[in-house]
Amino acid sequence: MSSNSSFGIHDLSFATTEYVLSHEALAAYNGTEIGKYHIGIGQRSMSVPAADEDIVTLGATAAAPIIARHGSDRIRTVVFATESSIDQAKSAGVYVHSLLGLSSACRVVELKQACYGATAALQFAIGLVRRDPDQQVLVIASDVSRYELDSPGEATQGAAAVAMLVAADPALVRIENPSGLFTADVMDFWRPNYLTTALVDGQESVQAYLQAVASSWKDYGEQGGRALEEFAAFCYHQPFTKMAYKAHHHLLHHTGHETDKAAIEKAIGQTVAYNATIGNSYTASVYLALAALLDQADDLTDQPIGFLSYGSGSVAEFFAGTVAPGYREHLRTEANLAAIARREPVDHARYRELHERSFPSDGGEHLTPRQTTGPFRLAGLSGHKRIYQTR
């Protein structure tokens, strides 16, 4: 392997849900002034899963176009990152592996550390591909974000999956070596095993995130990272898109730079379009920011992009990637826009009904209504086993 070999994201595809709830509908129901949602947190709508969608169907839907384009001969590892896991033992990735018809000569594993999990998956994948550059790793980040109805977190729900093919000589983004790391034991957001909705201390999570930005940036510098001025844009984890603006403002202020509005908009503005309409997709969010940036920016060839991945609890990583020459030929802009546009709007009553659905835990046979028009569906639960179908 030559010393100038590069490793990173060779392809990226995402999927989101069948339904969408607008923040206007939520605001009309709960009496919130719409400016709080549109401006205060920077959200327009949230993706809402159909009764027969879950992290597996979303993950398989995101990954299928990658397999269609590249085949799966070189994929010997699938890493599924999620914090809305459907099973304590079996990796959701095994279901996806089956739905996609991947080779049995493959390792499959699920990773968890709140919204940071996909970045761990990406870094571990790069380690594997470095060891054998002929191999590729399929990384899937898939989450359904659910907070209690009528709680402050409700406005920051969402759902999506991003699939990334990690390879040598990547066509999209070359991930660089230095990483700034930060771990702190905090209780800003968590979900005990016995709850189906997450618990969050909203203000604490914002403060913990900002501390993680400054601390991971400090470590990034100590590891020999680039200067702040070198970056063309910054992809932040976006539990709500305003958070990216807060984070970048904090980073600029913390490092003694001007916190000029125009400069912040230039660094962040093109990364928020997908997350503003999809909502929080937890592990997928920072990579939806990347997709939005690549789809919208003028030529970014050879430009460094900064990534700040944050997972409550908390672990954060700051790292850089440079955009590969010719990347535009490999983008999926049309499909990405179609995945967002195809969602059917639901009214507030329908959203609540979907939110309140859960499978009985009696081990019986429970079929789900046919709702999704996507390629994979969760047909039901039988004998405590999830049954999936390819449409």
Ligand code: COA
């Ligand atoms: N027009 C414009 N802005 C308005 C407004 C209006 N009419 N009304 C309120 N706002 C602004 C507030 O000033 C505030 O902005 P600021 O943060 O820049 O000060 C923002 O809207 C939110 O208001 P706030 O009162 O803080 O809202 P909240 O108590 O409902 O909490 C969250 C908001 C985001 C903290 C909450 O939705 C939450 O906890 N979400 C989950 C967060 C999460 O997922 N964290 C884990 C991962 S990091």
